[in-house]
Amino acid sequence: EGAPIISLRNLAPFVPRFYGTLELGGITYMKLEDLSRQYKNPCIIDVKIGYQTWYPSATQSHIDKCKVKDLATTQSKLGFKICGMQVYDRPTDRLVRADKDWCKLLDCDSVVGPLQRFLNPPSSQDLSARDLCFGEGGLLGKLEDLEQYFERQRGHQFFSSSLLVVYEGGAVQTTDLNLQLKLIDFAHAITVTNARDENFLNGFKSFKSFLLDFVV
Incomplete structure (x- = not known):
């Protein structure tokens, strides 16, 4: 098997499950796992990773459009941006x-607040961002596992892909969080030969470092 196939096999634990295709109205759709289905009160965040969101073979007009959007957000400065977010508010249930x-308005300073809000489970005074990140099955361990994959793989590069983090907002103890970290949105992933995905990896490391700065 070539490097791209091996790379995809190793990536499988980090992506939603694939359940085949579905034909509707002459259009073929992929059937993917609904990551939020198992949660009663899912807290979810979608974070686009990478300092560059356009792929090498894109048209100049697409590249120009992406550059404008990236410069207007934290994408080109921090290597990531929040695309969407949902949290559970316990007082109002x-x-x-x-x-x-709303997420497009976040800059390098104001992005901290939403991340802190997401990482602090609202349903229990006994749970904190440290529990969510460093507890058993926590976010940090999952980030490190995915980082190791990208440090090794040389068969693909991912442009404009996102990390999706989900956990149970109603959790009252660490074991109830059931936190998941998945890589999503592969429309602009490309196959390469023996090349590390520096753009994604650098953005990923920036995001991880950014989180640790206010959790530790």
Whole structure:
């Protein structure tokens, strides 16, 4: 097997499960796992990774469009941006959503608040960002596992892909969080020969470092 196939096999634990395709109205759709289905009150965040969101073979007009969007957000400065977010508000027993238009307004300073809000489970005074990140099955361990994959793999590069983090907002102890970290959105992933994905990896490391700065 070639490097791209091996790379994809090793990536499998980090992506939603694939359940085949579905034909509707002459259009073929992929059937993917619904990552939020198992949660009662899912806290979710979508974080686009990479300092560059356009792929090498893109048209100049697409590249120019991406550059404008990246410069207007934290993408080109921090190597990541929040695309969407949902948290559970225990006092009102409802899910609060931040849409992509609101997320576009976040800059390098204001992005800290939403990340801190997401990482602090609202349902128990006994749980904190440290529990969510460093506890058993926590976010840090999952980030390190995915980082190791990208340090090794040389068969693919991912442009404009995101990390999706999900956990149970109603958890009252660490074992109830059931935190998941998955890589999503592969429309602009490309196959390469013996080349590390520096753009994704650098953005990923920036995001991880950014989290640790205010959790530790």
